[in-house]
Amino acid sequence: MRDEAELRLQADVLVIGGGPAGAWAAWNAARAGARVVLAEKGYLGSSGATAPGGTNLLYLPPDAALREAAVQQRMEGGGQLSEARWIHRVLDQVYESLQLVEAWGYPFRRDEHGVPLRDHLQGPEYLKLMRKAVHRAGVRILDQSPALELLVDEHGVGGARGLSRLDGRRWEVRAGAVVIATGGCAFLSKGLGCNVLTGEGLLMAAETGAELSGMEFSRAYAPSAAFGTNTRGRTLGWASYYDQHGKVLHAGGPRSRDFLAKALLQGPVYAVLDKADTPEKRAILRRAHAIFFLPLERAGIDPFTQPFPLTLRYEGTLRGTGGLRLTSDDCATSVPGLYAAGDAATRERVCGGLSGGGAYNASWAICSGSWAGHGAALHALDAPRERRLRPAGGAGLRPVQGSAPIDSAALVAAVQSQVLPLEINYFRSEAGLRQALGAVDALWPEAGGLPDTRTPQAALRAREAAAMVAASRWIFNAALGRKETRASHTLAEYPELDPAQRHRLIVSGLERIALRTEPVPA
Amino acid sequence: MIELVSTSRCTECGLCVRVCPTNVFDDHDGLPVIARQHDCQTCYICEVYCPVDALYVAPYGDQAVTVDEDALAADGTLGSWRAAIGWGRKRVTLAALDTTPFIDRILPSQPALPAEEIAFILAAPAKEPAEA
Numbered sequence: 001m002r003d004e005a006e007l008r009l010q011a012d013v014l015v016i017g018g019g020p021a022g023a024w025a026a027w028n029a030a031r032a033g034a035r036v037v038l039a040e041k042g043y044l045g046s047s048g049a050t051a052p053g054g055t056n057l058l059y060l061p062p063d064a065a066l067r068e069a070a071v072q073q074r075m076e077g078g079g080q081l082s083e084a085r086w087i088h089r090v091l092d093q094v095y096e097s098l099q100l101v102e103a104w105g106y107p108f109r110r111d112e113h114g115v116p117l118r119d120h121l122q123g124p125e126y127l128k129l130m131r132k133a134v135h136r137a138g139v140r141i142l143d144q145s146p147a148l149e150l151l152v153d154e155h156g157v158g159g160a161r162g163l164s165r166l167d168g169r170r171w172e173v174r175a176g177a178v179v180i181a182t183g184g185c186a187f188l189s190k191g192l193g194c195n196v197l198t199g200e201g202l203l204m205a206a207e208t209g210a211e212l213s214g215m216e217f218s219r220a221y222a223p224s225a226a227f228g229t230n231t232r233g234r235t236l237g238w239a240s241y242y243d244q245h246g247k248v249l250h251a252g253g254p255r256s257r258d259f260l261a262k263a264l265l266q267g268p269v270y271a272v273l274d275k276a277d278t279p280e281k282r283a284i285l286r287r288a289h290a291i292f293f294l295p296l297e298r299a300g301i302d303p304f305t306q307p308f309p310l311t312l313r314y315e316g317t318l319r320g321t322g323g324l325r326l327t328s329d330d331c332a333t334s335v336p337g338l339y340a341a342g343d344a345a346t347r348e349r350v351c352g353g354l355s356g357g358g359a360y361n362a363s364w365a366i367c368s369g370s371w372a373g374h375g376a377a378l379h380a381l382d383a384p385r386e387r388r389l390r391p392a393g394g395a396g397l398r399p400v401q402g403s404a405p406i407d408s409a410a411l412v413a414a415v416q417s418q419v420l421p422l423e424i425n426y427f428r429s430e431a432g433l434r435q436a437l438g439a440v441d442a443l444w445p446e447a448g449g450l451p452d453t454r455t456p457q458a459a460l461r462a463r464e465a466a467a468m469v470a471a472s473r474w475i476f477n478a479a480l481g482r483k484e485t486r487a488s489h490t491l492a493e494y495p496e497l498d499p500a501q502r503h504r505l506i507v508s509g510l511e512r513i514a515l516r517t518e519p520v521p522a
Numbered sequence: 523m524i525e526l527v528s529t530s531r532c533t534e535c536g537l538c539v540r541v542c543p544t545n546v547f548d549d550h551d552g553l554p555v556i557a558r559q560h561d562c563q564t565c566y567i568c569e570v571y572c573p574v575d576a577l578y579v580a581p582y583g584d585q586a587v588t589v590d591e592d593a594l595a596a597d598g599t600l601g602s603w604r605a606a607i608g609w610g611r612k613r614v615t616l617a618a619l620d621t622t623p624f625i626d627r628i629l630p631s632q633p634a635l636p637a638e639e640i641a642f643i644l645a646a647p648a649k650e651p652a653e654a
């Protein structure tokens with residue numbers, strides 16, 4: 001493959017990633033008058049964490065008391081690292097945005113009084129509508145076109161380069177501003193829809209000097225059938241749990257946070273949805289989270305009466321809260337011209353150190369996407385016309401002179417062996433994390449080797465592998481930097497919350513990783 | 523993982539090649555071929571998009587299995603996920619039938635719901651709302 005691009009485009013705003021955050025960013029940028037290109041690794045409509053299943057949303061009517069209660073609850077759950085003003089901004093924005101979704105044709109259910117219930121979106125339907133809206137707004141969509149690196153000059157970021165997976169063509173988009181909306185980094189752990197989420201957005205941004213925040217809060221694991229990939233687990237709220245001898249481990253009702261992780265370290269765990277004990281309840285669950293039942297039924301299991309084995313799949317930064325550090329209300333990063341949205345951005349301003357339950361991520365993707373798209377469009381208006389842009393990509397893309405070929409499969413397996421195990425990354429201890437950090441640090445020079453570029457798939461995988469190595473190093477560095485237990489982060493040696501550590505942890509850099517603290521704004 | 527492209531059903535529309543998030547299919551003169559099965563993330567979305575129910579994704583995330591197209595066709599498995607999502611002519615979408623906003627009413631700790639309430643939750647909408 002040549003370094004020279006075969007498709008060159010000029011735009012005001014380039015959005016990288018076409019999940020909800022990228023779609024909202026593109027739509028808003030276009031509405032603000034910008035010429036917009038959106039480059040998506042897969043396909044805008046089917047790709048990312050929302051598409052195959054769906055998401056619950058944080059959505060409240062404009063009732064001051066209700067909203068204030070939600071804000072207070074989130075401040076508490078997030079370990080006092082979130083900001084009330086930002087939670088209110090999300091509640092305001094998501095209310096507006098979901099009205100648009102309904103106007104575009106999403107058939108929200110209504111309650112007995114005719115009030116629309118806009119707190120859940122079925123993924124395929126939602127993203128099909130978003131694709132249509134984005135297309136109608138005049139955005140040029142490049143599907144199957146992963147971005148590999150950013151273009152920069154002294155004014156900041158000014159575009160990106162990537163390739164088409166279908167024909168290997170290289171593309172280059174020059175733009176006054178770029179929005180990173182590439183989702184989280186889930187380390188190819190096969191959670192539902194998540195194997196496209198390998199962290200290149202974070203790596204690309206870090207190569208231009210962007211900082212990350214909250215990476216220590218990457219400790220979420222999601223249950224799925226052991227043989228399957230469906231990590232939408234709400235339906236397990238109607239389960240009882242058994243060991244391989246049929247002994248009851250948990251007889252229903254809320255599980256303690258550690259229950260599954262602890263039980264799985266002892267041996268196999270099985271679930272039966274026996275708390276859904278009437279045909280009507282079963283029918284209601286089936287039409288709610290249909291994707292939960294699909295793999296089970298295809299495997300010949302009736303989950304309401306027959307036990308099925310469970311596993312936990314690591315979600316990386318995905319249902320964590322860390323990502324690119326944001327420096328303004330319109331989701332600018334610490335690099336001029338570079339914006340971040342959705343799971344690629346830190347969600348600490350609204351979630352603090354805990355996401356998941358409470359459904360902030362999907363609402364955050366909508367809001368941060370909207371703000372970033374608008375902010376990027378305004379920035380692009382003022383961006384200089386004459387640029388001397390150079391590509392900023394390093395590891396997994398541009399080899400260090402004379403280095404050995406990258407064995408991407410081996411590199412991925414080596415990173416996974418450190419980030420996936422519950423023993424290391426869920427039951428965190430200083431000693432365990434230090435050892436893991438040593439192991440992933442040792443992989444970084446390998447990631448800088450010679451990538452196989454004979455096929456677009458191989459070229460992309462080398463870059464993905466490098467991004468996962470980088471992400472694992474940020475996660476372990478940050479986790480070691482928070483010597484306490486707060487929100488979703490724990491450390492065996494420091495089981496208590498330390499009031500003196502009520503700050504954010506900022507990591508940056510690739511060759512050498514720097515760590516600093518930042519106070520939480522009042 | 524994806525296990526089947528039915529060559530007898532496939533109309534070579536090319537959609538699955540375009541929509542697969544992990545780029546599992548190659549286009550061989552119009553016909554989709556499973557070129558990188560081990561990159562499949564078992565997300566089932568190709569089945570939703572295929573207009574003629576030509577694809578089958580087995581529920582096993584890591585393990586390839588052999589499947590029998592005739593059996594999958596005979597018991598209605600082919601196309602079942604697209605039907606559940608409600609895409610295709612004369613179908614009601616799952617989104618319109620969604621019961622998620624109501625599931626907190628049937629939590630194991632809640633008292634049983636009256637029949638009218640259950641009927642309301644499970645009712646199909648009179649018609650699909652018009653697209654804006």
Ligand SMILES: Cc1cc2nc3c(=O)[nH]c(=O)nc-3n(C[C@H](O)[C@H](O)[C@H](O)COP(=O)(O)OP(=O)(O)OC[C@H]3O[C@@H](n4cnc5c(N)ncnc54)[C@H](O)[C@@H]3O)c2cc1C
Pocket residue numbers: 016017018019020021022039040041042043047048049050051053054055056057058145146147148181182183184191192193194196197198199200201230231232341342343344358359360361362363365543
């Ligand atoms: C099973 C599951 C259930 C969930 N349930 C809920 C819920 O109920 N409530 C809730 O709030 N949240 C939920 N979440 C989280 C929610 O799905 C995410 O927060 C949301 O999808 C984030 O949107 P996003 O656009 O940032 O990322 P994504 O939707 O993941 O999209 C990112 C996109 O970027 C693309 N991309 C990646 N790398 C590149 C590259 N190099 N170049 C170009 N494109 C790239 C990917 O292909 C992908 O399409 C759930 C997640 C999972 C996995």
Ligand code: SF4
Pocket residue numbers: 523524541542543544545546561562563564565566567568569579
């Ligand atoms: S199940 Fe998902 S990843 Fe697998 S082939 Fe179909 S669309 Fe691609």
Ligand code: SF4
Pocket residue numbers: 527528531532533534535536537538539554571572573574575576577
């Ligand atoms: S989507 Fe279906 S009909 Fe179209 S190419 Fe793929 S298998 Fe064939």
